[in-house]
Amino acid sequence: MNDSRLSDSIFGEGEDRGQPAGKLPDRREPAAQSRAQARDMRPFAQADNPEGPNRRNRSCLVMALASVLVLGGFGLALKTVGTDLIPSIGAGRSGGGDYAGEGTGTVEVKVKPGDSGHAIGVALKEAGVVKSAGTFASVAGANPEFSKVQPGTYKMKKQMSSQSALNLLLDPATRMSKGVTVREGMWVSEIFATLSKQTGVPVAEYKKVDPKALGLPPAADGKLEGFLFPSTYEFEPSATASEQLKAMVALGKKQLNQLGVPADQLRKTVIVASFVQGESRLGADGAKVARVIDNREEKGMPLQMDSSIHYITQKRGTVTTTDKERNDNSPYNTYKHPGLPPGPINNPGLEALKAAAKPATGPWLYFVTVNQETGETKFETDYGAHLKNVREFQAWCRNNPGKC
Template sequence: MTDLFEHPALQEAPAAPTRRRSAASRRAAAKRKRRRRQRTAVVLVVVLAFVGAGAYLLWDRMDSLVGDLPFIGSQNEDYPGPGGEPVEVVIPEGATGGQMGTVLQEAGVVASVGAFTDAFGQNPAAAGIQPGTYQLQAEMKASDAVAALVKNEKLQTNVTIPEGYTVAQIVDKVGSVTEITPKQLEKALEDPESFGLPKQADGNAEGWLFPKTYTVQPGDDATTLLTAMVKQTKHELEAAGIDEADWEDALIKASLIEREARAAEDRPKMARAIENRLDRGMTLDIDAAVAYGLGKPGTQLTNDDKADTSNKYNLYKHLGLPPTPISNPGASSIEAVANPADGDWIFWVAVNLDTGETKFSETYEQHQRYVDELRAWEEKNGY
């Protein structure tokens, strides 16, 4: 009998199952490899998405900063200068060097933003460039443009309105130093809503045009300037803590004080004397108001003027406050109305017309002594 393990057929038979398992293993391995490739592809797509998003955010952030960084290559193109036709440019509030460069490039002043920002970075004084309207030249060398802006020689006019000026005086003053004409101002004053005049003013801007120095830029018109004045008056009233409902009365009182007082320390005392007289039902007897109603200087008042009942501003004949402010008061007069001094004064008189020295009194007898002092001063000084 032949040995089982020596039979040729039986010796080859075990090899078949081994080959079938190897094929299956290969198929499984291939399947696993395909799955790994798919997972790798998915991971790669996700990673690339994150990288792309990060790159976009980085570029977006850099783009917001690059306006102030030097450009390279053709983006640094510069004109040789010195420049040609005049060009007006407006540098906005808070502008960076890059933003200034953009304004100038678009206006044809500089050849590129890059050249300007290079020059801006090299000029230590460039950080002091102020907003405003400037006259430069077309096709300037970037460094020359920066140097011109550094001078802060803006195309603007400063107009100073003194405390106590009337609307009529303000119209004349503005017309004399700016391109805004008196006729333009008078026309604008006819439309009080256009410049923010409160309804309690009843269309009369007297008292609401705050006295200070204003900057008039090219392109500003009468309405622009009047709006700034009224806005400043509202700010001062709010800062003094005066209720909005009392603004007009406060300005009337402050305007009286503005035209009567010379020294800062007298203003709160005058404010108190006005309140004391109003509380007692007394006429205010203020010459400045009488003069305003007549359109003449207070030094030219006559006894007939003080007896004229047709003058609504005659505070010798009419009780209470005048119908409107008589001037445009400054901050110290408004503050005096908001915070009057403590005292029982009901009279005041300037005893020295040169210095404005003023004396206050609580009784008529005392007041008359101070009036006599004034008369003696006037006689001595030829008044």
């Protein structure tokens, strides 16, 4: 970067124009009779049948043992099948058995959230994977690893043994769901492109979705920016654009609720968090940036943060802006308009949201990242001291062309 470019940066402007806060890069036992009870029964048996006490005693003992065996077997089935006990017994009466081997061909089977072992067995049986839902439920119930089976669509084979089917369900490679990672600080336009690339759904389909149909909180004001929560999502191959966005909104609402931010403060918190995400490397600096925003607002100073300009231009790659870009009339231009912009300027992650919800305590009004590689950031209350830090930043940029 040459000096003329740096002179266009926000850091070279005079205090009478309202000095910038700073610049940073964009960035889951059955009841049975005991021996004592059996002994206690003998006198009564003998008194009732003096002609054949031994025969009646033997009869009672046989019945007691039979009761123990039946009830003991019931307990074993309960332990093996769990809540699938009754369906499993029914399946057994209608025909059980099992295939042998690892099967042939391919078939897709969907495991739904909350499915029990028997429910999965039914889905497998209907798809021709296993011979008996009850047999599969018994095999699954006897394996402690079964609890690791996740909802999703699985590529299975036909006519598999129940054990082989379970083995495939436990193999992550069998699961066909799409894993998509949405990074913190991305714009909605970037999120659409990322989702489209990973799932194959055209970008146009995401643009057609009505945000108001996604369950957004009132604080979103019917707009997606700021409320598509960054995370790694696993979507079914058939998931529509609307279903994918709805999942992101739902997770975002859950995270926001856990922060305990009052409803009337939620929109401001998300907007501030978007600046924290765009202007800092987070850590302790995130909460300090949030405090700078609050302090400048209280003093009536414009925020003057370049991340808002980058949002307007929808351009990445630099941490500085030009005079022409800063002269844009967009309501999101924090150089021309005081206070917070109308809405968030990106989709912040949980750490940024936490920083915005609980800013650090301090009098800072300015900050600048003096080293774009290490992220070293200096905060100041005095403008003169801030200018000294700005010159350090400018020197770093001159010594590292193309990185500012």
